[in-house]
Amino acid sequence: MNTHSIRFRLAAWHAALFTAFIIVLGAVLYATVKEYLDDTLLETQGRRARQIAETLLANAPQTGEDYVVREIKALYSPEQSDRFIRVTRGDGSVLYVSGPPDDQSFDPSKVPLFTAGNAVESARSEKLVDGRILLIAAFKAATIKDGHFLVEVGTSAEPVDRFAQHLLKLLALGIPLIGIIAALGGYLLAGRALRTVEQIAVKAEVITQHNLSERLPVSRTGDELERLSISLNHMITRLDDAFNNSKRFVADASHELRTPLTVIQGELENLASDAKLPVEMRDRVGSALEDVERLGKIVGKLFALSRLDAGEAQEEWTQLDLASLVSATSDQMTLLAEDKKIKVSCDAAQPVYVMGDRSRLQQVVVNLLDNAVKYTPPGGSVHLKVHGSDGQGILEIADTGVGIPAEALPLVFERFFRVDRDRSAGADGAGLGLAIVKSICVAHGGRVEVVSAVGSGSRFLATFPLAAANAKQLRQ
C-alpha cells in the first residue's frame, strides 16, 4: 500500500481522529460510571448507618446494648447480605462487629478502627491488608453523655470494581475495532471522493498531441475537483491552440517560401544556362543553385511534416506487403551502398501485410536505409529484416556504422536534430529524414525506435499494426 497517497493519508487521519475521540469518550464514561457506582453504594451504606444510629442506638440507654446487637443481627443479617457493620463506643471499644460474610469477600476483624473526628457523617474507602477494598460509611449517634456511638456500615467494592473492569475490557476491545472500521470506512470514502480524480487522470493519459481536441470530464460538484478539471481543460485548450498555431505557421511559412524560391531558382537556372556568361561565373551561379535546391527540399520536407501532423497521411490506404516493398526498395538502393563498399542484405521472404500508404511507407525504408548507408563507413554492412509477430509488422534495419551516443538517442527523431554537425557535413539532409520517418510511423498507428551505441552500429525498428487478414493468418 502506498503510504504517501492522499487516500491512505485521509483514511489514516480519519481513523486516528475517530479513535482518539472514542478513547476520550471511553475514559470519561469509565470515570463517570465508576464514581457514580461508588457514590451510590456509599449512599446506601450511609443510609443504613444513619438508620441504625437513629432507630437503635438512640434508644440504647433504655433498651440496653444487648438488644441493639440482637436487633442489628435480626434486621440486617450482615453475614448473609455480605455486609460489614461495626458499632464502636465513644471510648473506642467495639460494641458489635459483624462476622465474616458468606461470600468471604473480606474479613471484618481486619478492618482497622476509625475515628470520625467531629464529622457526624463520613465515607471512606478502606484498603485492607490483604488488598481488598471496603467502602464504608460512618455515622455518629449522639446517645451517651461521655461519648458517641460510631456506626460503620460497609460493603466490598469488588462488584463495582468488577463491573468497572468489565467496562474497561469492553472499551479495550471495542476501541481498536472501531479504529479499524474507521480506517476501512475512511479508505472507502476517500476512494469514492478520489474516483473523479482517477477518471480525470485516465482521460488525461490518453490525450496526446494527436487528439488535443478532446477534453477531460468535468465533475459538476462546485468544488476543487471541478476547478481542477476546468483548469486542466483550459490548459489543454491552450496547448491545442499552440500546436495548431505552430502547425499552421509551418504550413504557411513553407507555402509562402515556395513562390520566392521558384523565382530565385528559375532566374539562377536561366543564368546558369546562359552561354555568354564566363565559366567561373556560371560555376558560382551553379553553386548558388545547389543551395537553392537544397532550401527547396527542406521547405518541401517541412511542408510534408506539417501535413503528416495534420493527419493527412492516409492519402492512399491499402493493404500492402511490407516485405516485398522493403526488398524492392532496398534493391533499388543497393548500388548506392555498393558505391560506398557497403554490403546490403535483406531478409524479407515471408509476406507481412500492413495497411498504409505505399509511397509513405517506402519513404520510411528509403530514409532509414539512406541513413544507415550514410553513417556506415566503407567495408561495413547493412541488414534489413521484415517479420510479423504479435499483430505487428516489424522492419529492422541494422548497420555496422558509427553508432549514436547515448545522450543523442532520445533526440534523433526530432526535427533538425543532427548527432554531429561535422559528420553530417556533405550529406545534404537537414536533419528531417528521421523526423519524417517518425511522423509516418505514428500516422500509420505504429512507432519507430532505435538501439545504438557508439562504435557498435545502430538498429532501427519500425513497427506497424498488421492488416486484419495477416493477423487472422497468424492466429491459425
Add this chain to the structure above:
Amino acid sequence: MRILIVEDEHKVAEMVSRGLRAERYAVDVAASGDTGWAMAYTYDYDMVILDLGLPGMDGAALLRRIRGRNPRIPILVLTARDATASKVDSFEAGADDYLTKPFVFAELVVRVKALLRRGPANQSSVVRIADLEFDRLTQHVSRAGKRIELTPKEYALLDYLATHPGRVLSRTMIVEHVWDQSFEGLTNIVDVYVRHLRAKIDDQFPKKLIRTVRGAGYRFTDEVDT
C-alpha cells in the same frame, strides 16, 4: 504556339514567360482569375499554365470554366499546394499536368513540350544520338556498333536522359521519373547511377554524351560544348 499564363505572382509570371519565349513560344500573362478567363475566352490558346491560388476567380473555378469551354486544350496547373488530394482534385477538374513550386524551369519546359506534343505520337522505337543507339522495345543498347549491357535502372536513366536531348535535367527530375517520389530526398543516388552509366556508355569513347551542369543537373547531348 501560343500559351496563356495565369499567375498573380508577377515575378514568377515574368520568369516563366521569359523562359518560354526563349523556347520560341508566344506567351500572354494574366494576373487574376477574371482576366485569365476573359483572355482564354477571347483568344485561341494552344495551352494554359494556371496557378491555383488566384485573386478574383479562384484557380480551380477557372480551370473548370476553361475545360468546360474547350475540352481539348492542354492545361498545366502550377501551385504551391502539393497535397495529393489537391493534385487529384485538379486532375478531376480537367488538368493535364501538375507542377509544384518551387519547380525546376527545365522541368516546366519538358512538361510543356510533352503536353503540346500529345496527340499523334510520333515516337520511333529506336533512338539514335551520335553513335549511341537503343531500342525501346527490346531495350538493346549499343554504341559504335558495340553491344552494351545495362541494368534496368541504368536503362531507365538512359531512356529518360535521351528523351530530352540537349536539355538540363535536374537530379530531382531524374529521381522523380526514374525512381519515384519516395526517393525525392535521395538525389545522390542519381550521381551514383550516372557514374555507372557513364562507365558503360561514355568512358571508352572520346565523345562524352552525358554532361554535368554544375548546380543544375545533367544534360544528354552530342553537341560540342561551348
